[in-house]
Amino acid sequence: MIKVMPVNRIATRQDLNELIRNFDYKAFERRHAEHPTRPVERITLVCMGHEPGLAAHLQQEVSPYVLDVEVVDILRDKQELQFKRDSEARIVIQDNYLVIEQFYPMNLLSKLSLQQENVEDWRELVESVMIDWNYDGAVLQPALVDIPDNNNLVEGRYLIPEDAGTIRIKITDLLSESLEKEVQYG
Template identity: 70%
Template sequence: MEVQPLQQGSMFDGEKDGRMVKIMPVNRIATKADLGEIVAGFDQKAFQRRQDENPRQPVEKILLVCMGHEPDLKAELELQAKPFKIDVEVVDILRDKSQLEFKRDAEAKLTIRDGDLVIENFYPMNLLQKLSLQQEQVGEWRELVDSVMVDWNYDGAVLQPAVVDVPGRDELVVGRYKVPADAGTIRVKITDLLSESWEGNIDG
């Protein structure tokens, strides 16, 4: 994993493929408490300038490198960056028989369309990696999902799902849900067939 070093004094440890790289603690799993240094080091003026110039684009792209991490680390950092939009990727480096293997976070694309919350796509990276090794073909993302939970008014702390979509045998999750009129910050939790979860927000 080749990372370009930055000048001294930067909060980040380097740059890779257009993302600012932060090496998290390597002797334990990274937790939400470890994000404080990153958030405190955000250049608010630069973020504001970038947002003014390109309102639809993230003001920063960040890559967190860890040896294990809490599952909602990405979502928490994106939440703490508000009102600015940042793009966070988390990579776990697992050492296995001297081989360096990347364990990647799942990704999902959410949108609001015609009054519905729509899960456009879901990429459970570790499950897809296993399936590709087994050379199994996947028709659509819903085949990879065990359950979907939706909280229409997420308080930023505890998920309180109003929608619990757990399909029966030989059925798939719906992937499209009517948004209630009083919806605020919508939190979605998608769990794949390996019981690994992705969580993310979208404004109602």
């Protein structure tokens, strides 16, 4: 469980009262009966500064249950923060083809860099490509769906039909995060 504490001031013990009141103590009781030595809940408190002993106070208030409490102070622990970033893509029209030249799923790339994995082709990171050749501005109605089989990759290059207008592309990466872009044609 993650609890974001008030962000414009130092978190105090009083800020924990709502959290303490709303705990599911029946679930705590059940978990404690199943595994008496394990914590009944893992809680991360995210704050911008906090009173000393905030985690200990929370633990004391829910006694006899044991909690695994981590306090993340974003003013002090900046190196551990990871913000989600939007994906980016370079999409062009070449010789009557819609070509996805590059795709950068930023969240997936940051996870892979932590694991020190190299990606040779952007298509390795893509789960699917959907294209609506005549996007009406409201609802994506894909006329082309490129979902590769197990060991294959998406094409990345698609012949544009003659009657195409506003083209809407939806690229979904392996984390199921999507990027949607429009390209004008004709």
